[in-house]
Amino acid sequence: MSEAARDVLKALGARVRELRLDRGLSQEQVGERAELHRNEIGVMERGETNTSFVNLLRICRALDVTPSELLKPFGLSSLRNLPPKRPSGRSEK
Numbered sequence: 001m002s003e004a005a006r007d008v009l010k011a012l013g014a015r016v017r018e019l020r021l022d023r024g025l026s027q028e029q030v031g032e033r034a035e036l037h038r039n040e041i042g043v044m045e046r047g048e049t050n051t052s053f054v055n056l057l058r059i060c061r062a063l064d065v066t067p068s069e070l071l072k073p074f075g076l077s078s079l080r081n082l083p084p085k086r087p088s089g090r091s092e093k
Contacts, residue, residue, distance in 0.1 A: 001050075008074070010047030015073055017045045019063045033062030 020030050031038035035058060044051045060067050
């Protein structure tokens, strides 16, 4: 994974942590509400995993925010900094 991608994941995790703390919730409480293990919330908050879209929606539900509110700090400039995805090495048929 590129450094730029890691930076985006860390920023997303920091945003989840910010929203969680603003609501006075523990990682365990968010995990219960999102139907995810609390460890998954911690790993995501530290930017150590590329969380699935479905899990992001679950976290939004748990935090009572819309996806657009969660992603508000991420503008086009964040997207422009991401490098193109490397080919997987699979042959096209």
